[in-house]
Amino acid sequence: MASLRWRPWRRRPPSTRIRRPWRAPLALVLLVNLAAMGYRLTEGWPWADCYWMVAITISTIGFGEVQPLSPAGRVVTVLLILGGLVVVQISIQGVLGLSxxxxxxxxxxxxxxxxxxxxQNHVILCGYGRIGREIAEQLTRERVPLLVVEMDHDRRIAAEDRGLPVLMADATLDETLLEAGIHQCRSLVAALSSNAANLYVVLSARGLAPNCRLIARSDSDEAERKLRLAGADQVVSPYVSGGRTMAATALRPLAVTFMDLLAGSDCEVEEFRLSSNPMVLGSLNGMSLGELQLGRRTGALVLAVQPGEAPVAGGLQYRGASYPEQDRTLIANPGSDHRLAPGQMLVVMGSQEQLEQVTSLLGAALESVEQMAG
Structure with a gap:
């Protein structure tokens, strides 16, 4: 029974097991240097002649002796031949067996x-199916750092063939998301084929990183509701989006063509959320877009404005304008007389350089900046 007892000292750590194949080559290097030192001590040759003698002897080429050997030198040669036969054979087998x-x-x-x-500031894409591939193509075209998390071997090969880094792991596990850099990423996209798997990913991601932007794929209205309850910032149904695009193409083909052209250009659309604290907003509080002159100073275009969330007597009061509580939808193409207020969100389109200038212009008044999904 004693032989069945677990002996922890017999187990080797993984790093030791990985280094083991290199022991034979290291033994070969040691043998070469010892043999050269033996010739140096017994024959007094220069180091170049010593190593040359070791090389022609251990490789069995046998060009002949560099100089006549003394009895002590012959002993070194015999030991070198015997040691070389063993060490060289083991070294060759070890190197070939590494792969x-x-x-x-x-x-x-x-x-x-x-x-x-x-x-840093990358996008984590969970799933490289048909939807995931299209997402990856769009992000790659925009030169956004991307990490694919995939379990399927064939999909992993397909992603790597496109030059994408792939983490072969289960995206529903907390340790996988931590390893993928959930705390350093700009957003996470759950594009797995299963609604349940996407729900697990969103739950894990939201628990680990409360401020991370989460986008999830769903196949039904019920799945969409559950994903939003789990903490998804945006839920996209491929069927709904595809149907809307086809309907829009039938009714407004030029508009759809323009959006496709926009997606392929260097223009981006970002959401600039103003601080909900009037003190932080400072002089921008109540300033009109015309007074701000955002377009002239940066070249960017304000596409829409979403009112903030500060209720005053049943409405949302902004110095000079009041919005009902139930009417917090986007205000498209706001005029120059539209005034800024705490908690507002500005949807701005422009190049990366122009959007950076908008960020600098708004300065400390900004609470967050997010690139719009889709």
């Missing part, structure tokens, strides 16, 4: 996981 043992694969995985820790 079969998965050693190089483990090294690549280690380098990849160290690289993951350096990613």
């Amino acid at each position: 079969e043992s998965g050693y190089f694969r483990r090294l690549r995985e280690r380098r990849f996981r160290r690289w993951l820790k350096t990613m």
